[in-house]
Amino acid sequence: MHIVYVSDGKAGHRSQALGLFKAMQRQSQEAVTFQEISIDDLPIVTLISALFSHQLHAVEHEPTYIFGVGSHTHFRVWLFGQVYRQAKTVILMKPSLPFALFDYAVIPEHDGVTASKKVLVTQGALNPIVNEQRHQQGRILIALGGSSKRHQWNDAKVLNSIQHITADNPEAEIILTTSRRTPKAFLNVLEQQNFSAQLQIYPVEQTPQGWIFKEMQKAEAVWVTGDSVSMIYEALTAGCKVGVIEVDRLKEDRITGSVDLILQKGLVSLSTSSSELTEPSAFKEADRVATYLLTK
Incomplete structure (x- = not known):
């Protein structure tokens, strides 16, 4: 399984993508690889050209999932998904484009979007942290x-x-x-x-x-x-x-x-x-989203 993350270079956005990747890696029965590609290395013209060849030289392996975080990534993620149609596109925020253009959207509940088969509502943004039980x-x-x-x-x-x-x-x-x-x-x-x-x-x-x-x-x-x-x-x-x-x-x-x-x-x-203070509870939003995606 190969995940391609279309990156806008923002650390907070990368943290969300890494959080979901690592959760999927923990749960998957097969090897999961991760590749980050900057939007600077994905000109729109190149993506449009790839619609005809159905491949991009920047991609190391054919993607299973394409992640995007940040409004500047959304159009590229959609085009990317048109190049590799077998891949699932996942936007980790409220999309700036119609929901129907993507396979899944992972959206914090404060955005007020109703959950559905394609919309996963989370408590806060995802992150790569796990509880190591060392408190x-x-x-x-x-x-x-x-x-x-x-x-x-x-x-x-x-x-x-x-x-x-x-x-x-x-x-x-x-x-x-x-x-x-x-x-x-x-x-x-x-x-x-x-x-x-x-x-x-x-x-x-x-x-x-x-x-x-x-x-x-x-x-x-x-x-x-x-x-x-x-x-x-x-x-x-x-x-x-x-x-x-x-x-x-x-x-x-x-x-x-x-x-x-x-x-x-x-x-x-x-x-x-x-x-x-409130006693801690199992707060595993990235794991919950990973479980949902991997069972679909």
Whole structure:
């Protein structure tokens, strides 16, 4: 089985495609291979020409599935599917083209699309994380984001939340890390607080790639700022109890709505005490989608 992923180069989109590929790899009885092809290497003219030859030189093996994430990939995925008609086309988001042009669409529930035989509705975007069952009791991870087009960072509000987390979990080992969006001056302010003595602080610039996901596997509970939606779902997938640190919102949309939805469902909490967070449940959206695709 060969999967071709039409890539727009965005890390978050690649994470979704890898998540589904790895889930299919875990479940399939046959070998599953994965090839990423950039949209830059798939000019529309080349794809149209391939409609007549029914092959593309960039493709290593005849594809069984063609994945696309990101609106710029959708037309190419459709053309790709016309070149290799036996392949199943899968868009991992709400398609920008009619649903009928693709075999399957995997869409987060906050987009408000009704599930069907061709539409799989998921809780959040897919990711490649699995629960390795290595969580250590009393170990906490705090993951900070920053300002975005939907959120405005507020030092005082975030500091207050961190202070409450330290106060409500006095015996815990608490690891805190930042992201590229966290204001540079924030750590200086944080380190001046008395409660910072309870924290082990790892700025993102000092952590290797993949470090935070390894920390999730060890943490019993993870607190994530509300702007980092993908990380909230990654922590859930890792099998952690998850708390949300509120960040000021500049606007409400389907992404902020997705956080509100999982708060309403009780999957995550605004509590600052680990004992009051929801106990983790089996959160395996990529595996669920893989099972569906492989049985069709």
